[in-house]
Amino acid sequence: MTATSNGNDRPLLEVRDLRKYFHTPQGALHAVDGVSFHIRRGKTLGMVGESGCGKSTAGRAILRLHEPTSGTVFFDGVDVTAASRTRMHGLRSEMQMIFQDPYASLNPRKTVAGIIGEPLLIYGRVKDTDDYEAQVRELMKTVGLADRLYDAYPHELDGGRRQRIGVARALALNPRFIVCDEPVSALDVSIQAQILNLLGDLQDRFGLTYLFITHDLSVVKHISDDICVMYLGQLVEKAPAKTLFQEQVHPYTKALLSAIPIPRVGARKKRIVLQGEISSPVNPRPGCRFAPRCPLARDFCRITDPPLTEYAPGRLAACHRMDEILQGKIHIQEARG
Amino acid sequence: MDTILEIRDLSVHYYADRETVQAVNGLNLSLTRGATLGLVGETGAGKTTTALSILKMIQEPQGRIVSGRILFEGRDVLTMDRAEIVELRGKEVSMIFQDPMTSLNPLLTVGEQIAETVRKHDRVSKAEAASRARAMLETVGIPGGRAEDYPHQFSGGMKQRVVIAIALACSPKLLLADEPTTALDVTIQAQVLEMMRSLKEKFVTSTILITHDLGIVAEMCDQVATMYAGEVVEYGTVKDVFDTPKHPYTLGLFESLPSLDEDRDRLRPITGLMPDPTRLPPGCPFHPRCPRAMEICSRLSPEPVRLNGHLVKCHLYGKKEG
Amino acid sequence: MSSSPGSGESRFRRSLKRYRRNLAQFGRRFARNKLALASVGVIVALSAIALMADILYDYEFITTVQLSNSFKSPGTTAAVTFRGETFDHRYLLGADNYGRDILGRMIHGGRISLIIGFVTVAMSLLVGGVMGALAGYKGGFIDTIVMRITDIMLSIPTILLSIAIVAALGNSFFNLLVAIATSMMPRYARIVRASVISVKDQEFIEAARCIGAGDFRIVTRHVLINILAPVIVQSTLNVGSAILWAASLSFLGLGILPPTPEWGNMLSEAREFIKYAPHTLLFPGLAIMITVLAYNLIGDGLRDSLDPKLKR
Numbered sequence: 001m002t003a004t005s006n007g008n009d010r011p012l013l014e015v016r017d018l019r020k021y022f023h024t025p026q027g028a029l030h031a032v033d034g035v036s037f038h039i040r041r042g043k044t045l046g047m048v049g050e051s052g053c054g055k056s057t058a059g060r061a062i063l064r065l066h067e068p069t070s071g072t073v074f075f076d077g078v079d080v081t082a083a084s085r086t087r088m089h090g091l092r093s094e095m096q097m098i099f100q101d102p103y104a105s106l107n108p109r110k111t112v113a114g115i116i117g118e119p120l121l122i123y124g125r126v127k128d129t130d131d132y133e134a135q136v137r138e139l140m141k142t143v144g145l146a147d148r149l150y151d152a153y154p155h156e157l158d159g160g161r162r163q164r165i166g167v168a169r170a171l172a173l174n175p176r177f178i179v180c181d182e183p184v185s186a187l188d189v190s191i192q193a194q195i196l197n198l199l200g201d202l203q204d205r206f207g208l209t210y211l212f213i214t215h216d217l218s219v220v221k222h223i224s225d226d227i228c229v230m231y232l233g234q235l236v237e238k239a240p241a242k243t244l245f246q247e248q249v250h251p252y253t254k255a256l257l258s259a260i261p262i263p264r265v266g267a268r269k270k271r272i273v274l275q276g277e278i279s280s281p282v283n284p285r286p287g288c289r290f291a292p293r294c295p296l297a298r299d300f301c302r303i304t305d306p307p308l309t310e311y312a313p314g315r316l317a318a319c320h321r322m323d324e325i326l327q328g329k330i331h332i333q334e335a336r337g
Numbered sequence: 338m339d340t341i342l343e344i345r346d347l348s349v350h351y352y353a354d355r356e357t358v359q360a361v362n363g364l365n366l367s368l369t370r371g372a373t374l375g376l377v378g379e380t381g382a383g384k385t386t387t388a389l390s391i392l393k394m395i396q397e398p399q400g401r402i403v404s405g406r407i408l409f410e411g412r413d414v415l416t417m418d419r420a421e422i423v424e425l426r427g428k429e430v431s432m433i434f435q436d437p438m439t440s441l442n443p444l445l446t447v448g449e450q451i452a453e454t455v456r457k458h459d460r461v462s463k464a465e466a467a468s469r470a471r472a473m474l475e476t477v478g479i480p481g482g483r484a485e486d487y488p489h490q491f492s493g494g495m496k497q498r499v500v501i502a503i504a505l506a507c508s509p510k511l512l513l514a515d516e517p518t519t520a521l522d523v524t525i526q527a528q529v530l531e532m533m534r535s536l537k538e539k540f541v542t543s544t545i546l547i548t549h550d551l552g553i554v555a556e557m558c559d560q561v562a563t564m565y566a567g568e569v570v571e572y573g574t575v576k577d578v579f580d581t582p583k584h585p586y587t588l589g590l591f592e593s594l595p596s597l598d599e600d601r602d603r604l605r606p607i608t609g610l611m612p613d614p615t616r617l618p619p620g621c622p623f624h625p626r627c628p629r630a631m632e633i634c635s636r637l638s639p640e641p642v643r644l645n646g647h648l649v650k651c652h653l654y655g656k657k658e659g
Numbered sequence: 660m661s662s663s664p665g666s667g668e669s670r671f672r673r674s675l676k677r678y679r680r681n682l683a684q685f686g687r688r689f690a691r692n693k694l695a696l697a698s699v700g701v702i703v704a705l706s707a708i709a710l711m712a713d714i715l716y717d718y719e720f721i722t723t724v725q726l727s728n729s730f731k732s733p734g735t736t737a738a739v740t741f742r743g744e745t746f747d748h749r750y751l752l753g754a755d756n757y758g759r760d761i762l763g764r765m766i767h768g769g770r771i772s773l774i775i776g777f778v779t780v781a782m783s784l785l786v787g788g789v790m791g792a793l794a795g796y797k798g799g800f801i802d803t804i805v806m807r808i809t810d811i812m813l814s815i816p817t818i819l820l821s822i823a824i825v826a827a828l829g830n831s832f833f834n835l836l837v838a839i840a841t842s843m844m845p846r847y848a849r850i851v852r853a854s855v856i857s858v859k860d861q862e863f864i865e866a867a868r869c870i871g872a873g874d875f876r877i878v879t880r881h882v883l884i885n886i887l888a889p890v891i892v893q894s895t896l897n898v899g900s901a902i903l904w905a906a907s908l909s910f911l912g913l914g915i916l917p918p919t920p921e922w923g924n925m926l927s928e929a930r931e932f933i934k935y936a937p938h939t940l941l942f943p944g945l946a947i948m949i950t951v952l953a954y955n956l957i958g959d960g961l962r963d964s965l966d967p968k969l970k971r
Binding site: 060093101104105106107109119123153155166170172 | 861862863865866867868869870871872876880881884885965966967968
């Protein structure tokens with residue numbers, strides 16, 4: 001498929017006020033609570049946040065693996081959330097996902113070829129058995145899996161190779177957009193680097209657009225063009241990757257970045273150690289979700305949600321005290337000099 | 338400075354299906370009293386097996402320590418009898434495991450679990466143990482009143498604090514921390530690391546910190562040992578090893594990391610995979626993946642070479658003879 | 660989809676080759692399990708003997724009472740009167756309380772017992788499995804309905820349930836099978852449901868949905884093949900209990916009634932004489948035990964050879 005009218009300026013994916021609530025005995029769990037963003041064609045949006053911030057749920061809601069509670073998702077101008085069953089089946093082939101766990105995400109009873117070839121069979125993209133085998137072998141080559149593994153079972157392979165199977169399966173239908181849900185978190189650093197390089201190469205080769213979900217800030221910086229930071233189901237900051245690492249506005253982003261251990265002696269920097277832990281997403285109280293842990297929180301922070309505001313081109317943040325922070329009037333006390 | 342722990346020529350094998358997994362192969366390591374040693378390496382490098390060996394906790398008959406000596410304050414742990422080992426565990430050497438979710442008993446309150454450790458090693462009354470448990474909780478930053486709570490009432494970071502409280506309850510001389518913050522989020526990890534650092538100053542505990550995160554090593558450790566296929570391939574002070582890594586594997590690890598302060602288009606990963614521990618390659622186990630491998634590397638296992646302050650096990654340095 | 664004749668032919672050859680290879684691989688793995696292989700032999704032999712029952716022993720002969728030969732020990736030869744003739748008959752495994760040949764009765768009884776064991780398990784597995792899979796996979800309302808039905812069935816004592824079914828449908832062999840299968844069905848529903856629930860939340864199911872797989876494909880291609888182990892184990896265990904269950908029912912006067920021989924009712928008839936003539940109990944008991952054991956071993960072998968992780 002090719003881009004439709006006035007194609008290339010329009011973002012490939014646009015998410016508007018996406019919400020996903022789960023019912024629990026204690027009340028509604030606001031996993032994703034009003035998230036809006038867009039991803040430019042052929043670019044990577046990194047989505048970072050700690051466990052329980054709703055980043056994985058957001059990725060799944062976009063693909064309608066979890067049915068969103070409300071909000072809209074436009075894929076190349078088509079409203080995904082309103083798509084019928086048949087329309088959705090068609091859209092699925094363009095929007096794929098790579099999963100976190102290279103063990104749980106592959107059916108243990110299927111061979112490598114069976115896993116990679118399944119989407120081809122479902123979408124009838126094969127002419128005959130020869131064509132099937134040729135396509136599967138080509139996909140294996142694309143992701144760097146040795147030919148002899150065609151009939152192997154996943155359990156015979158290590159994490160890195162298994163993750164390559166997951167990548168090949170996602171590529172099988174020639175998608176334009178891939179949600180990568182922590183694809184390297186379960187891997188060792190040397191293998192992690194191999195997979196990150198592979199994802200980068202595939203993006204260049206096929207013009208793929210990624211939503212890259214991770215908790216690892218150095219990984220997200222490496223792979224992303226833009227980065228958005230989530231906290232308790234909401235976006236707190238979004239900016240181009242390079243700018244975000246130079247300057248952060250939201251106190252949570254600042255704390256998050258300062259918490260990363262740097263593998264260099266003497267690199268210990270001023271660190272903001274946040275007090276407390278992420279609060280419960282069940283029936284959240286109104287006001288800024290981060291206020292209970294925020295060193296800068298004031299009473300008014302606990303009354304209304306701060307809106308996500310664009311303070312410079314392409315740079316957005318959601319903080320009631322954003323203006324004061326930007327003007328340099330207030331700073332966060334750092335733990336160590 | 339005296340040495341609290343010395344491991345000499347340790348080899349540990351596991352046996353499965355007529356195959357022998359060579360988990361640790363002739364490992365040498367020593368730890369200065371009061372210091373923190375970082376043990377880094379990838380999955381399957383033998384880090385956890387090494388730590389378990391120090392407590393003589395290798396499960397027989399699947400696993401066996403086939404050779405070596407582990408000298409803790411001059412006494413060989415491996416020749417101790419059962420009573421001595423039980424006395425050693427928890428009292429003098431204690432261990433923190435990676436997963437705080439599974440290392441606590443869900444049916445006992447956290448206070449009881451700390452008190453249990455205290456009473457096992459120190460003869461004190463129940464009330465005394467309970468009050469020490471509360472004090473321990475406060476030391477790790479949990480209000481003493483929460484001693485009556487059960488593990489499921491704590492979050493992941495808090496559970497790991499409880500685990501640390503249990504480990505430190507008897508003021509051990511040596512703490513083995515196996516990936517203590519891997520399961521935690523980075524802001525919580527920052528809290529726990531901050532706390533461990535201050536506890537270390539307070540208790541003067543020698544620590545072996547097992548991690549795959551080089552950043553944590555840079556922040557927490559004095560010395561570092563890089564492990565590969567059951568051997569220590571590079572060993573020295575963190576400053577020496579991080580500023581001038583010598584072993585191609587250590588170098589490769591640094592190259593693989595996406596960096597926060599510089600922009601790289603592509604990462605330079607170590608090619609290939611960890612060797613199959615049932616069929617280790619002859620010579621240097623790293624040679625099939627090594628960008629600087631020479632002919633000798635596939636024949637002869639390198640001897641450790643002392644190189645301005647650190648030890649490197651590589652043929653690139655030292656005498657090149659057959 | 661059209662394809663050239665050439666590639667069509669080669670497709671056929673290739674898929675046949677692949678199919679043969681998979682089958683051969685499965686066969687090789689199964690064959691490596693000597694016990695399982697031997698057990699298949701045992702079941703085949705028992706079935707063959709049961710099939711030839713009429714050739715080996717006259718049905719009328721083994722149901723004719725020979726009171727003078729009651730409790731004859733195995734191997735003894737005695738005079739019998741049958742169809743007006745008197746001749747010597749060797750009781751290979753002895754005679755029962757009515758002087759009937761135990762071996763002959765076992766061979767004829769095997770026809771019924773083996774069918775009961777196999778057919779009831781197959782029936783209950785099919786119905787219970789479908790119910791359990793639906794309940795586990797769909798959840799919600801369907802789950803509630805199916806589980807309440809099985810709860811109700813489990814709350815009625817199984818013996819009453821079977822009696823009710825046979826009483827309602829009439830006393831026939833087929834209805835006996837239905838009664839036994841019905842009483843076992845809730846177990847399968849529960850096992851399959853629990854296994855399906857444990858598998859359906861795994862990431863590979865989500866991955867399947869992501870590549871456009873529909874519910875039917877997900878259940879048949881991804882869920883069911885991953886829950887075979889507990890189902891196979893349960894099924895093979897149930898073969899034995901089905902045979903014994905049939906015996907209990909015939910004891911109550913339902914299903915297979917004496918003098919028709921069947922392993923279960925031979926066993927229950929012989930109970931009274933366990934001290935006096937243990938062989939009357941021993942041989943039918945052994946037959947049931949061997950059958951159950953063989954099915955269990957086959958089940959283990961099947962489970963292992965279907966699991967790619969145990970390939971070696």
